[in-house]
Amino acid sequence: MLDIKLLRSQPNQIQDRLNLRGGTIDLTEILALDQTVREIETRRSHLEAESNDIGKQVGKLMQSGNKDGVDIQALKDRANEIKHQIANIEPEEKVIKEQIRQLLLVIPNLPDQTTPIGKNELENIEVRNWGNEYKGLPDLLPHYDIGEKLGIMNFERAVKVSQSRFVTLLGAGAALERALIQFMLNTHAQRGYQEVLPPYLVNSASLLGTGQLPKFAEDAFKCAEDDLWLIPTAEVPVTNLYRDEVIEAEKLPIYHCAFTPCFRREAGSYGRDTKGLIRLHQFHKVELVKFVHPERSHSEHESLVADAEFILQALKLPYRVIELCTGDLGFGAAKCYDLEVWLPSANQYREISSCSNFNDFQSRRANIRFKAKKQKGTEFVHTLNGSALAVGRTMAAILENYQDAQGRVVIPDVLQPYMGREYL
């Protein structure tokens, strides 16, 4: 959520920066409503001040024993008159305030000053790449084919049990998934992230806090009987751990890593990535979440990306780092790097992690502040998060990049201790 005061004080600059995203966001309505509501608010405050004053006078007169005096009745009459006047303007004030809130909630974040300007994904920037694009064997199989051939992956039965876009892992496939999760969590924990195992069902306030609601309700699964939703990412429960809290400044930065299943309706993606592990309604992800001092958020973002890259490098999977341009940035992100892993069967890179800096966008919505000792007032923290990594897509990358001439899949060195074997 943007700061209404910033919007008020420099509407043109804000408009220009929002325009870099390419959408059409009109701020005139919200600015007009803001102007109106402030006028009403001032009037109401004055009326309430008078009313408070009368209350005190009545109190004094009552205590001095003058319970039925004429002057008391006159004061009461005046106070009732004020009450009616307030009742006349207050509903309008509430309605307008709610309108402003609703409008603010659907305005995307301002792109960071350092985010490259561009219209769409074609203008994203490749920052660096790592490893060789493995062209593979001539008879290299896509991950879903080798997975089924090895008997570690079954799509048909998952469809029977649920519906399309679900998978079942079997035997070594299930073990590999579990090994990846263990390896990722252990690595991050060693590197300073506190592990969290959060709830997988969250309330609407949490989704509002991280920005999935109100705009993207159709992307999430909802439990109709309850105010509960299946999490689309661990970002939601982990970020909201600190909702409505004031953190002591010296406790920052806070680093968490979390493994969770993620549930996404994938509305509007019919026919895309229908085969394999790439786009499922349920998948596993290890997520990194940071709460940091605003002054440090840029460097914290870089190190977050490095922590995600560390996993890819440990697994020896070729990848590249893409910095998203303003036109391709997600709703809440101010700056974002995608990590894309090499998938030889498709002869292309596919997103395996997205590392975003939200600046104070989420913390404003979720009301996550910090307070420095000796300083008056509070400030909003900056929140950052990134996948490290999407487990299913990592499995897909391993199944393709590690195929050998015998049709086996070599298990990456770092996973062998977890698997107790060298090949699938």
Place this chain on the structure above:
RNA sequence: GGAGAGGUGGCCGAGUGGUUGAAGGCGCAGCAUUGGAAAUGCUGUUUAGGGGUGACUUUAACGAGGGUUCGAAUCCCUCCCUCUCCGCCA
């Protein structure tokens, strides 16, 4: 699911419908004391919105939302949450 108890500031904990943003304590900060510290003493210490360059001023907030009243932390209603006991349960 049934029965009961309770939600007050960073924390603990008082609270009578009337100048209570809220006693007291802890914690924290500053000052004094000390060779230095502990102990002690004094002072200060919520957040958010509006107005003002500013000192400042004004409004709101005692789980949330309504109601009664000139006036509500205090009385009434609805909802949420927490705890205890019983039942059910991995």
